[in-house]
Amino acid sequence: MTDLITRDAKHVWHPFAPLLGQADPLPVVKAEGVYLHLEDGRKILDAVSSWWVNIHGHGNKYLAEALYKQALEMEHIIFAGFTHEPAVRLAERLLPLLPGGLEKMFFSDNGSTSVEVGLKLAIQYWHNRGEKRPKILALEGAYHGDTFGSMSLAGKSAFFEAFNDYLFEVVSIPYPHEGKEQETLDAFEKEVKSGDVSAFIYEPLVQGSAGMRIYSPEVLERMLALAKQYEVVRVADEVMTGFGRTGKLFASEYMETAPDIICLSKGITGGTMPLGVTCLSSRVVDAFRNDEKAKAFYHGHSYTANPLACSVANASLDILLDDGVKNMARIEESHQTAISRFENHPMIRSVKCLGTILSMEVETGSQSSYFSNIRDRLYQGFLDQDVLLRPLGNVVYLLPPYIISNEELERIYSLILEQLDLLQSELQNQG
Numbered sequence: 001m002t003d004l005i006t007r008d009a010k011h012v013w014h015p016f017a018p019l020l021g022q023a024d025p026l027p028v029v030k031a032e033g034v035y036l037h038l039e040d041g042r043k044i045l046d047a048v049s050s051w052w053v054n055i056h057g058h059g060n061k062y063l064a065e066a067l068y069k070q071a072l073e074m075e076h077i078i079f080a081g082f083t084h085e086p087a088v089r090l091a092e093r094l095l096p097l098l099p100g101g102l103e104k105m106f107f108s109d110n111g112s113t114s115v116e117v118g119l120k121l122a123i124q125y126w127h128n129r130g131e132k133r134p135k136i137l138a139l140e141g142a143y144h145g146d147t148f149g150s151m152s153l154a155g156k157s158a159f160f161e162a163f164n165d166y167l168f169e170v171v172s173i174p175y176p177h178e179g180k181e182q183e184t185l186d187a188f189e190k191e192v193k194s195g196d197v198s199a200f201i202y203e204p205l206v207q208g209s210a211g212m213r214i215y216s217p218e219v220l221e222r223m224l225a226l227a228k229q230y231e232v233v234r235v236a237d238e239v240m241t242g243f244g245r246t247g248k249l250f251a252s253e254y255m256e257t258a259p260d261i262i263c264l265s266k267g268i269t270g271g272t273m274p275l276g277v278t279c280l281s282s283r284v285v286d287a288f289r290n291d292e293k294a295k296a297f298y299h300g301h302s303y304t305a306n307p308l309a310c311s312v313a314n315a316s317l318d319i320l321l322d323d324g325v326k327n328m329a330r331i332e333e334s335h336q337t338a339i340s341r342f343e344n345h346p347m348i349r350s351v352k353c354l355g356t357i358l359s360m361e362v363e364t365g366s367q368s369s370y371f372s373n374i375r376d377r378l379y380q381g382f383l384d385q386d387v388l389l390r391p392l393g394n395v396v397y398l399l400p401p402y403i404i405s406n407e408e409l410e411r412i413y414s415l416i417l418e419q420l421d422l423l424q425s426e427l428q429n430q431g
């Protein structure tokens with residue numbers, strides 16, 4: 001055990017894992033391009049953009065320089081009663097790129113808070129208008145973050161069992177499984193028709209944490225059109241899908257009916273600084289356009305619109321709109337070509353691609369589950385070959401930084417196939 005691991009074990013608590021029985025964390029000393037450099041000299045290929053964040057890879061000099069320059073000018077200021085150029089510039093540049101002609105941007109510092117803000121604004125929208133709409137709709141399998149509001153949106157999730165008694169009620173609409181879309185639409189229509197629904201919150205086209213579940217734009221379009229018809233506030237959680245992940249800058253661009261609110265974080269600064277933003281249509285803003293103190297939005301985080309984060313977000317946008325877009329198309333092409341190699345493997349149940357996301361469900365003989373042992377077996381198998389892939393249960397997926405080369409993609413595809421072969425022979429030997 002190295003000195004760093006010993007010190008870590010004594011005082012540090014890592015996310016999303018039991019406290020005991022886990023492998024030691026791997027000490028990273030440098031991150032560059034698509035690689036994490038470990039203390040012992042190993043180089044790990046980061047095929048998941050470090051939790052879907054580092055869209056331009058690691059150690060990007062352009063982002064580092066933007067951060068450094070901004071730090072010399074102004075590191076942080078209070079955003080209540082004051083403003084600054086990096087925040088205004090980001091809002092001016094980002095809002096026109098989003099579908100639906102959004103008007104204003106509210107700043108926070110991570111994905112969960114961007115959703116929390118979207119949800120609170122959707123609820124207060126009705127409150128300010130003096131109307132009661134008690135219900136909120138979310139899709140079954142949704143994941144919107146770890147704060148209490150966003151946990152509530154996930155319904156009764158195994159992750160949040162300890163908190164179930166403290167979460168508010170949300171109506172969970174059946175996930176639109178292929179061939180069962182009508183069930184989803186019927187349940188959705190029944191709810192929105194009641195006139196009781198304030199908001200519908202959704203991860204457009206792909207549910208990330210539920211296992212990179214990719215669903216059809218047609219069914220989402222029909223839900224959004226119904227929501228619009230019954231004046232339900234549409235809240236798109238693009239925390240994971242935003243900034244090119246699905247092949248368009250934002251997944252909401254695949255649909256005709258735009259959201260009223262879009263929540264963004266993760267890729268927004270290319271992984272250099274934490275930042276969340278919630279982008280709002282004039283329809284929502286109008287409900288707050290008055291000088292009554294009782295109707296103001298009383299919400300703000302200490303690091304709201306942090307100038308360092310805003311400057312880096314502007315720089316990240318420069319890269320995205322230039323090399324980023326070209327690389328996104330190249331990665332999608334590579335994934336599309338690779339699909340047939342996975343489809344024909346006996347250990348693969350299904351494989352789907354959406355933009356830079358490639359997701360495949362591994363055969364387990366039983367239902368997909370996050371707690372499936374196959375997850376740990378595959379995670380370790382990939383890591384032993386110096387590739388970071390974090391299967392979600394029995395779903396293996398790639399969400400690479402956009403700078404990844406075709407050769408590096410090929411290395412990952414080959415490794416997955418190799419591990420599936422191994423898994424197949426292990427299962428045959430067992431059974």
Ligand SMILES: Cc1ncc(COP(=O)(O)O)c(C=O)c1O
Pocket residue numbers: 110111112113115143144145146203208209237238239240265266
């Ligand atoms: C769709 C979606 N929303 C919200 C979040 C929460 O973001 P954060 O972890 O930054 O709080 C996540 C995180 O994975 C996510 O995938």
